[in-house]
Each structure stands twice: as C-alpha cells, then as structure tokens.
Amino acid sequence: MTAVAIVPAGGLGVRFGADRPKQFLELAGRPIIIHTLRRLAACPDVSHIVVALPPTARPVFAALLETFPVEKPITAVAGGAERQESVRLALAAVPDGTSVVVVHDAVRPFATTELITATIAAARADRAAVVGHPATDTIKLVQDGLAYETPPRSTLYAVQTPQAFETGLLRDAHARAAAEQVTATDDAMLVERLGVPVRIVPGPRWNLKITHPDDLPLADFLWQRLAREST
Numbered sequence: 001m002t003a004v005a006i007v008p009a010g011g012l013g014v015r016f017g018a019d020r021p022k023q024f025l026e027l028a029g030r031p032i033i034i035h036t037l038r039r040l041a042a043c044p045d046v047s048h049i050v051v052a053l054p055p056t057a058r059p060v061f062a063a064l065l066e067t068f069p070v071e072k073p074i075t076a077v078a079g080g081a082e083r084q085e086s087v088r089l090a091l092a093a094v095p096d097g098t099s100v101v102v103v104h105d106a107v108r109p110f111a112t113t114e115l116i117t118a119t120i121a122a123a124r125a126d127r128a129a130v131v132g133h134p135a136t137d138t139i140k141l142v143q144d145g146l147a148y149e150t151p152p153r154s155t156l157y158a159v160q161t162p163q164a165f166e167t168g169l170l171r172d173a174h175a176r177a178a179a180e181q182v183t184a185t186d187d188a189m190l191v192e193r194l195g196v197p198v199r200i201v202p203g204p205r206w207n208l209k210i211t212h213p214d215d216l217p218l219a220d221f222l223w224q225r226l227a228r229e230s231t
C-alpha cells in the first residue's frame with residue numbers, strides 16, 4: 001500500500017524577509033526544498049510527491065529539479081493564499097486509491113527518512129499521526145501582553161511535520177473546514193475537529209522549521225553537526 005507525500009511549498013516567507021521564498025534559499029549547497037524532497041523520496045512507502053508552489057515559482061522549481069534531480073515522480077500544483085489551502089489544493093492532485101498521505105513542510109529539511117516512514121506507519125495503524133516532542137518551556141495563554149492562564153506543561157507537545165493521515169480522513173477534514181470556513185495552523189487540528197484522535201510520534205527538537213532569518217545560520221550549524229555525526 002503506497003503513500004503520497006504532500007509538500008506545502010507555496011509560502012512567500014514574509015517573516016523571513018528574503019528576496020525569494022525561503023524554501024528556495026540554499027542550505028549546505030542545495031535549496032532547502034531539495035533536501036526535503038530527497039528525504040521524502042528516500043522513503044520506500046512514498047510513491048509520488050505533490051508540491052504546492054507559489055503561483056510564479058513553477059519555472060524556478062522546474063529548473064531546480066533539472067539541477068538537483070529527485071528520485072520519485074513529482075507533481076507541481078499552484079498553492080493557495082494560506083498553508084491550509086495549499087494542502088487542500090495538493091490533496092486534489094492525490095490519485096484515488098492512495099491509502100495514506102504524508103504532509104511535510106518544504107522548510108523542514110531535517111526530518112529523517114526514518115522519521116517520515118515511522119509517521120506513515122503510525123497513520124496506517126491509527127488513521128492519523130504527527131511528529132512532536134513534549135514542551136520544555138512553560139507555555140502561557142496571553143492576551144494584550146498579559147498572561148492569564150498556564151496549561152499544565154505535562155499535557156503540551158510541540159508538534160511539527162511530517163503529519164500523516166488516511167487519505168479519506170484528511171479529505172473529509174479539509175472539506176469540513178472549507179465548508180465551515182475554519183482555518184487551522186496544522187492539518188491534525190482539522191482531523192481532531194472530526195473527533196479523531198491523532199497519534200504522537202516522538203520527534204527531535206532539531207526538526208527545525210526555517211521561519212525567521214536567524215533560523216538559517218542555526219540550520220547551517222545543525223546540518224554540519226548532524227552530517228558530521230552521521231559520517
């Protein structure tokens with residue numbers, strides 16, 4: 001039974017502030033998105049990758065794939081104004097009969113092939129699975145600059161991607177959210193709204209999402225350190 005990967009890569013990187021979307025910036029000699037695509041392509045379960053791009057980025061992306069080939073079939077679609085819409089548009093390109101989809105941010109290049117494979121397996125067992133780690137900071141609810149409540153830290157996890165789902169479940173979750181005009185910051189929230197619990201797959205804190213400018217030097221350091229440890 002195969003899985004299809006969905007890569008939301010349609011953002012413009014406003015918080016990063018570069019001259020081009022951050023997923024195309026270079027890390028360790030190749031574009032960030034290429035690192036991510038190659039990690040996904042190395043998963044035995046992944047048969048096909050659907051990438052949601054900024055509308056004007058298709059020629060750039062096609063040229064990147066010429067220079068940095070990826071060893072699995074890739075379908076590029078136009079992304080939407082929000083991450084959730086990009087995932088929904090990519091879902092429309094996932095072939096019928098696909099058992100599991102794994103959604104993984106283009107700007108998270110550190111997720112290992114093993115972690116992605118484990119998340120897919122967890123979704124096969126529990127219908128929905130996400131990578132996360134227990135919160136190590138105390139998290140507070142804040143309004144107008146004032147903290148008014150502190151949820152028990154033992155119940156809080158920092159959740160990342162990959163996030164994997166039974167394909168039909170994710171289609172239903174996105175359809176429901178679109179009908180109710182609900183916007184979430186991750187796909188798991190949409191599935192939780194259907195009353196389906198989501199399995200947590202333990203993941204490393206260094207599964208960094210490159211979001212702000214200072215994330216890139218951190219990513220460079222992490223890449224060198226992790227590459228050195230793997231040699």
Ligand SMILES: Nc1ccn([C@@H]2O[C@H](COP(=O)(O)OP(=O)(O)OP(=O)(O)O)[C@@H](O)[C@H]2O)c(=O)n1
Binds near residue numbers: 079086210211
């Ligand atoms: N309309 C959007 C917005 C985001 N993403 C993707 O979702 C992932 C996580 O989003 P984020 O880190 O917020 O990227 P940006 O939206 O580009 O960043 P910003 O919010 O600072 O503009 C990224 O791979 C991004 O390309 C997407 O596919 N479509």
Ligand SMILES: C[C@](O)(CO)[C@H](O)COP(=O)(O)O
Binds near residue numbers: 160187209211
């Ligand atoms: C999906 C995600 O990576 C889980 O941590 C995160 O919510 C994406 O947030 P963003 O603001 O769209 O980058």
